[in-house]
Amino acid sequence: xxxxRIAERDRLNLDYSFKKACEVIAQLTVESWKRTVxxxxxxxxxxxxxxxxHSSGSVDPLYIKLRITASGKVRVESFHRDx
Numbered sequence: 730x731x732x733x734r735i736a737e738r739d740r741l742n743l744d745y746s747f748k749k750a751c752e753v754i755a756q757l758t759v760e761s762w763k764r765t766v767x768x769x770x771x772x773x774x775x776x777x778x779x780x781x782x783h784s785s786g787s788v789d790p791l792y793i794k795l796r797i798t799a800s801g802k803v804r805v806e807s808f809h810r811d812x
Contacts, residue, residue: 730754731804736794739809743789750808753781754793772796778811 730751732740740750761777768774777793794807 731798731802732808733804733806736805736808739807740805743809745808750805753779753791754795754803754805756781757793766794772799774806776807 732747732750740747745753757777757779761779763776763778766774766776774794774796777795779791779793781789781791783789790811792807792809792811793805796804796806798804
């Protein structure tokens, strides 16, 4: 899994390790999917919204945007609290 520069910054600001972020992304379901976004000249992105519950009981409402690269890898374009 690859993180864009901005998604990496936001992941770190949320204090999520790479492993933890990958675990959250692995929990995404069809119900988490909100829409597909297409920008001119790029591959489409899928937008997800998920409420991630921490073991402490706190919950982070997360906005995650994913893209499958031409080589078939998952690239995280957004990983931040839902606004």
